[in-house]
Amino acid sequence: MTGIQERLATGKGKFTPRYPELGTGPVSYEDSISQEFFDAEREAVFRRSWLKVGRVEQLPRTGAYFTRDLPGLGSIVVVRQADDSIAALHNVCAHRGNKVVWQEHPAQETKGFCREFSCKYHGWRYGLDGKVKHVTNSDQFFDLDMSTLRMPQLHCDVWAGFIFVNFAEDAEPLRSFLGDRFLELETYPFDKMTQRWGFRTRIKGNWKISIDALLEWYHPPYVHGRFIDPDVSKAEKLVPPVDSYHYDIFVPHMLTSVPGPPLLPPREAGRAGPAVRDQKWIYRLFRAGLFGPDDVPDLGPMPDALNKGRIASWGNDQLWAFPNLSVQLWARNYYITYQYWPEAVDSHLYEVDIYFPPPSNAQERLAQELVVDSTIEFAMQDSNTVEATHSAVATRATRQFQLSDQELLIRNFHKVVGDTVAAHQNADPTQEQR
Numbered sequence: 001m002t003g004i005q006e007r008l009a010t011g012k013g014k015f016t017p018r019y020p021e022l023g024t025g026p027v028s029y030e031d032s033i034s035q036e037f038f039d040a041e042r043e044a045v046f047r048r049s050w051l052k053v054g055r056v057e058q059l060p061r062t063g064a065y066f067t068r069d070l071p072g073l074g075s076i077v078v079v080r081q082a083d084d085s086i087a088a089l090h091n092v093c094a095h096r097g098n099k100v101v102w103q104e105h106p107a108q109e110t111k112g113f114c115r116e117f118s119c120k121y122h123g124w125r126y127g128l129d130g131k132v133k134h135v136t137n138s139d140q141f142f143d144l145d146m147s148t149l150r151m152p153q154l155h156c157d158v159w160a161g162f163i164f165v166n167f168a169e170d171a172e173p174l175r176s177f178l179g180d181r182f183l184e185l186e187t188y189p190f191d192k193m194t195q196r197w198g199f200r201t202r203i204k205g206n207w208k209i210s211i212d213a214l215l216e217w218y219h220p221p222y223v224h225g226r227f228i229d230p231d232v233s234k235a236e237k238l239v240p241p242v243d244s245y246h247y248d249i250f251v252p253h254m255l256t257s258v259p260g261p262p263l264l265p266p267r268e269a270g271r272a273g274p275a276v277r278d279q280k281w282i283y284r285l286f287r288a289g290l291f292g293p294d295d296v297p298d299l300g301p302m303p304d305a306l307n308k309g310r311i312a313s314w315g316n317d318q319l320w321a322f323p324n325l326s327v328q329l330w331a332r333n334y335y336i337t338y339q340y341w342p343e344a345v346d347s348h349l350y351e352v353d354i355y356f357p358p359p360s361n362a363q364e365r366l367a368q369e370l371v372v373d374s375t376i377e378f379a380m381q382d383s384n385t386v387e388a389t390h391s392a393v394a395t396r397a398t399r400q401f402q403l404s405d406q407e408l409l410i411r412n413f414h415k416v417v418g419d420t421v422a423a424h425q426n427a428d429p430t431q432e433q434r
């Protein structure tokens with residue numbers, strides 16, 4: 001063990017035996033390559049869970065709206081109502097089914113402000129609440145009861161400024177779905193972190209294999225070696241020991257909590273920083289890196305719920321909201337959301353949004369940009385592995401895979417998805433035939 005590792009070691013460790021229901025045997029990845037399972041999962045998991053679709057800052061006043069085209073689920077319009085509440089509507093016209101809200105291209109998402117929505121096909125108009133307000137040539141129709149016509153609503157609710165929707169007819173309340181471990185983070189200052197960098201890409205791999213890549217911190221010396229140290233044996237000695245991490249499972253959600261590097265000492269007045277041009281030189285000059293800016297903005301008191309594992313040199317808590325959202329809260333006062341939208345059994349859209357307090361000067365802005373750059377670089381390295389893993393697993397040349405103690409969240413995640421699909425099929429056996 002190196003000095004860094006000794007300083008961070010806790011002597012805890014051995015995580016999986018705390019969760020006997022998870023077992024310790026090899027696992028199958030059939031749930032990530034089977035078309036049949038993919039179809040069942042969309043019904044049981046994605047059509048029945050609360051899904052984050054945006055933030056309240058995207059809807060600053062009445063009439064503000066944005067559309068989301070959610071693969072396999074449909075297009076929706078999320079809109080701020082006259083009473084300031086937020087509603088979600090299926091983006092479909094009651095006349096002949098045209099998509100109501102779009103701009104140049106029907107497949108592209110859009111946003112804006114309006115008083116009413118107007119269908120481009122025959123000009124029917126809808127209020128912000130989705131109800132039909134005006135039918136063109138209405139005397140041409142037969143027994144038309146306008147009061148019953150609308151863009152259908154779906155469940156929509158807000159937690160801590162995050163807007164969620166649920167496609168189920170009978171959705172459990174959002175707060176009970178999220179549970180105590182999320183609710184105790186309600187006072188986290190998400191509302192102060194409005195400087196956002198957003199990225200989206202398509203990854204040719206199953207969405208769960210992509211989530212697996214962030215559920216363990218076993219891979220960094222190998223996948224991210226060039227960043228840590230190109231010499232793998234040195235990189236292995238620079239990452240924290242396995243027992244310095246903290247894992248928590250609160251079905252269906254879960255969390256990893258990880259250590260991070262100490263802050264650089266404050267910058268000496270009038271000095272740019274050390275002029276050593278090694279590969280980390282720019283991080284010292286800009287005073288930022290993968291774990292955030294070194295000059296941490298003061299955002300006031302933070303909720304006690306952070307760093308529950310009491311990691312001495314805490315780096316971040318990464319919460320996983322079932323099924324497809326992660327919220328990563330960093331010790332250096334910024335946060336990242338990761339979201340995964342399955343398009344097909346072997347493809348998903350991957351969204352990474354990084355939020356900081358607005359920078360107050362150029363140095364803070366540059367530090368944030370360097371954090372963003374490092375984060376995206378790491379994310380791309382992870383994505384490469386996901387594509388390589390999916391294509392190899394899909395051959396079915398090997399059907400059983402091995403998970404170590406520090407990969408217990410992967411074991412848990414696949415079990416929860418499988419249990420959710422099984423419970424749904426048992427409750428409604430017709431689902432299997434659909």
Ligand code: FES
Nearest residue numbers: 093095096119122
């Ligand atoms: S389809 Fe919308 S007005 Fe005809």
Ligand SMILES: [Fe+2]
Nearest residue numbers: 213223378382
């Ligand atoms: Fe990674």
